[in-house]
Amino acid sequence: MTRIVAGESQTPKRRRALEVALAVGLVLLISVGAVVASAVARDSNATAAPDAATTPAAELKLGYFGNITHAPALVGVQKGFIAKELGGTKLSTQVFNAGPAAIEALNAGAIDATYIGPNPAINSFVKSKGESVSIIAGTASGGAQLVVKPEIKTAADLKGKTLASPQLGGTQDVALRAWLGKQGYKTNTDGGGEVAINPTENAQTLKLFQDGKLDGAWLPEPWASRLVLQAGAKVLVDEKDLWDGSLTGKPGEFPTTILIVNKKFAAEHPQTVEALLKGHVGAVKWLNDTPAAEKAAVVNAALKQDAGKALAQNVIDRSLKNIVFTVDPLAGTYKKLLQDGVDAGTTKQADLNGLFDLRALNSVATEKTTAAGLGQD
Structure with a gap:
């Protein structure tokens, strides 16, 4: 009787032990499955991220000034060079009077890219420790x-x-x-x-x-x-x-206007930046290939649209003669420009490495440009 009782008591114990073992095994299986699923999801997201990052922007907000030194922007907008290259991306524009105001708008997200003078771009780069902007092309030399x-x-x-x-x-x-x-x-x-x-x-x-x-x-x-x-x-x-040309090999040339982009926008929408640059290169080429009278008429029409009044013919003729339009940002001048800002009390001494990203420009332009050791080209 005692053996029977003992036998009856051991069987439930073994059953319970088996049930516990099965439960533990099931928990482990579920946990492993969850880890695998999580890893697969992460891998899937890692694969999808570059595709999301390279989606063209729904809108490009572009800034420029109503100055002849910004003629590539004026022409690029007026003749549709930029909008054509942007395709389905909407182009919105904002006209500024001077660089610091444009930089403030760029850093606040009110615009994504802007035509601007080099010193405000340098100042923004220095203040943000290289996080705010990239110079992506030159626009104009001279005219100051x-x-x-x-x-x-x-x-x-x-x-x-x-x-x-x-x-x-x-x-x-x-x-x-x-x-x-x-x-x-x-x-x-x-x-x-x-x-x-x-x-x-x-x-x-x-x-x-x-x-x-x-x-x-x-x-x-x-x-x-x-x-x-x-x-x-x-x-x-x-x-x-x-400017004697010792810094660039181009006597008399110095950057008056450049094209910059918000770094975060460029990282998220590289196709849009490339499209902007294609339109920009087209506008610069048009300015350099077009007879003076036609060029003056188109630029003047754009100025009238942006400023409400066209320039006198002698003013626009004199202005255009003083400017060289170029996609070269003349990067060799920037250490001097920084030092000028330091001497003027408007910026601080800093390392400018990383200021330029000319890779997209050099992929779409026939004229290859250099970052002069201050970024990527």
Whole structure:
């Protein structure tokens, strides 16, 4: 009887042990399955991520200025070069007066790319420790001058005078401050110093000069030409004369306007950036291949659309003669441009490596360009 009882008590124990073992095995099987499924999902997502990252943007928000130095943007929009290459991507545009305002919009996400002068791009790159923008192409060289009252004959006559630039920290503002420093003048960013510099919107600069309230200004085209032809100013410094070609191999050339893109946007939508560059290259080629009269007419029509008023013929003719349109950003000049900004007190010393990404440009343009060791080409 005792054996029978013992036998009856051991059988349930073995059954329970078997049930427990089966349950543990099932749990382990489920856990392994979950791990495998998770790994497969991660692998699937890793494979899908590049495809998602290279989807064309639904919209490209592009900035530029109503200046002749931004003619590739004006022509690219006016004649449809950019919109055609973008295909199904909507093109939206915003017109700015000066670089720092455009940079602020770019960093805030209000625009994705912009035509701009080099110094605001450098400043943004430095402040963000290389995270904000990439220079993806050149646009224009030349077309910037210091124009002054006729009685001002030399730099020595500028002491105690008041000059204007488009905006503090902008490319012409930095050029003016750097040049004055080389002439022995001290300036500061609050408008004081031996020569006062008042950052002023370009149209207001023209009026103030006509009213005798400014002694001169360092301006891009067409504003330099407008002060000369419509307000009686004379050229004291043509900036191209300050560049001897030692940094680029191209005497007289220096970057006035470039094309930059928000780095995050470029990483997410490389096809859209490439399409923008195709349109940009087409616009630059059109400007360089088109007879002067037709070129002036198209650029003037674009300016009228953006600014509400066309330029006088002599102004647009003089402006275009002062500019070289090129997709080369002239990267060899950027260490000097940075140093000029440091000397002017508008930026800080920094490493510019990574500022350029010219890979897409060099894939679509016949003219190959270099980042001069400051990025990818």
